[in-house]
Amino acid sequence: MRMETSNPIRTEVLIIGAGPGGCTAALKLAQLGVDAVLVDKSRFPRDKVCGDALSGKVVRTLERLDPALAVELRQQSELLPSWGVTFVAPGGRSLRVPFSRNTGEGQAPGAILPRMQFDNFMLDAVKRDGRVRVIEGAEAKRFERTTDGWSIDLVHPAPPTANANCQLILDASGANSHFARHIAKLPMEPRHHCAGVRSYYSGVSGLDPQGFIELIFLKQLLPGYLWIFPLPNGRANVGLGLRSDVVRKRRVDLKALMIKLLAEHPQLKERFTHATMEGPIQGMGLPLASKRWPISGDGYMLIGDAAHLIDPFTGEGISHAMISGMHAADVAAGVLRSKGSVTSSALETYDQRVWKRLGKEIGISTRLQQLANHPWLFNFVVNKAVNNPALADTISSMFNDLDMRERLKNPRFYMDLLLGRSPRP
Ligand SMILES: Cc1cc2nc3c(=O)[nH]c(=O)nc-3n(C[C@H](O)[C@H](O)[C@H](O)COP(=O)(O)OP(=O)(O)OC[C@H]3O[C@@H](n4cnc5c(N)ncnc54)[C@H](O)[C@@H]3O)c2cc1C
Incomplete structure (x- = not known):
């Protein structure tokens, strides 16, 4: 049943969700000159259940997006x-x-900053930029495929419901995304x-x-x-x-x-x-990203938690939402500017780019998550490292160096430890 609607909103891209993934996509689309609307069911500042840890990847992604924003982030009073x-x-x-x-x-x-502040900081950057229209307090519902894109209801607590028409949906609506579950068919x-x-x-x-x-x-x-x-x-x-x-x-x-x-x-x-x-x-x-799903399809791309991109060992998801948001915006601009249609085959390049960027580290984390099932192995590595500064240093560099992290997957690493040798490169 269609609801009573006000004037329809027309846009090339509708971004659903103004968390870190949606805001990053919005800022990047603005830079690329793509017409976009960002909608969130909450009014900001709003809280998001999280550990609030921002990894180095968050700051590096912001630096790539806009170096001034990375500087501003470090000045937030609630940041440690x-x-x-x-x-x-x-x-x-x-x-x-x-x-x-x-x-x-x-x-x-790295840094720790409550999401109440971090997410508001990101949305504020989108608002100050001004090129992407922001709608707060409206939930995207009823996604209907039309001949030239999508028709979506934007439901406010008080009627009337607005209607949005767009060519492309970027779904950044988080872990409980209705779109990801029911339209893109990513199961829990x-x-x-x-x-x-x-x-x-x-x-x-x-x-x-x-x-x-x-x-x-x-x-x-x-x-x-x-x-x-x-x-x-x-x-x-x-x-x-x-x-x-x-x-x-x-x-x-x-x-x-x-x-x-x-x-x-x-x-x-x-x-x-x-x-x-x-x-x-x-x-x-x-x-968790321990299982890969298609994260794009006919007329849409999924971003961040909606795309199941959380690191299975550390639980880190903010940077992955931002990285996927950047790629989604880039792919969207490329397809729309070439006047191509946003078919699933045209958008497939998004999946390839995200997995090329994150696939290796997610693969390693999936293995580490399995290792964490074995307390004796954990105790063994930590006990050795506490008494062996070279090993502690090796583990430290694993955070910045993927090839080093890969060594944790290799049985030779543990054999070296067992025999009292420093792990070999
Ligand atoms: C307990 C816990 C601890 C965590 N700790 C960390 C950590 O320390 N560090 C880290 O990097 N990651 C952590 N994560 C993961 C991290 O919180 C997520 O990966 C991250 O928030 C994903 O960002 P996002 O932009 O994809 O989605 P979200 O941040 O969830 O944003 C989604 C947005 O979409 C809006 N929305 C939803 N549905 C609709 C709709 N239909 N219409 C309009 N708007 C909609 C929501 O209001 C929300 O604002 C943790 C997660 C949990 C649950």
Whole structure:
């Protein structure tokens, strides 16, 4: 049934979702001179359940998009620079892995910034640019294929509903995307999906003075982990994530488990004795990239979580949303400018470009996620690295060097460790 509508909106490209993926696509389309509308069902600033960690890839993607934006990002008052990651193995030993060999010099490679601020910063950049029209508080619904593109209802809380006509849809509407599930037919497969919960805390003790994020691998949580990500003024984002098939099999209540672990686990309870939870524990799904799906089709491209692009080992998805947003905008501009039609075969190049850029690291992370199932292997590597600075340095460079990371997949790496040798290149 058609709803009552106001004047239709006509545009070449409709971007659904103004998270990091949608905003990056909007900024890139503006630069490329493509007529686009960005629509989000929320009004910003809005929150998004997340760990809030921004990897070096986020900053590098912003630098490529607009160097001034990367500078502005670093000036956000709620941002905490991050110089590395601390892994805590199931046996309890910690390994501090810096992101760079020159910790403390120049700009920190990573950062932590609450999504309330980061996403608003991105949407604000789109609004200031002014070339892409932004519509907030309208949900894209009822996607109808027409002879020259799509007809979509943009439903506001109060009628009338607006109608949008476009040639191409860029779906960046996140992990619960209706379009991705029902039109592009990407299913939610529990084996390739993670459940995550998080809350903000103040007063957590032992936060890292150099903003190292902490990934704590507890035996009862494998292959998932608990995280503590520091924020300015002694606050922290604390959460845990576990693959959805494991959650179902073990019938875990993640929120209850998180409260129990923080109150009772010997590695955590003292750090949380004087901590205060700020607001409720909130949960959301993470569609993992451990299985590849077609991410474009007739008249559309999927971006970020809608395309199931989250790193299966680390849970990182913000940078992947931004990288895919850049590629989608580039491909869209190329096809539309050449007056070609946006058929599935014309857009296939988008899949190729995204997988060429992210495929290798996602492949490695998929293997690492499988390794995380083996606590003994984890303990073994961490115990060795704690006593072996050369190995710790090797692991550190793995964050910036994919070829190094690839070595973690190679049995020879573990054989070298077992025999007390420094891992060979
Ligand atoms: C618990 C948890 C912890 C995480 N931690 C990290 C982390 O520390 N670092 C990291 O890099 N990644 C992390 N991730 C992943 C990260 O949050 C996502 O990968 C990222 O938000 C994806 O961005 P996106 O632009 O694709 O989608 P989103 O950020 O989800 O944005 C989608 C937007 O679409 C809008 N929308 C949805 N449906 C419609 C519709 N029908 N019409 C209009 N608008 C619509 C929504 O309102 C929303 O604004 C975490 C995820 C979870 C769940």
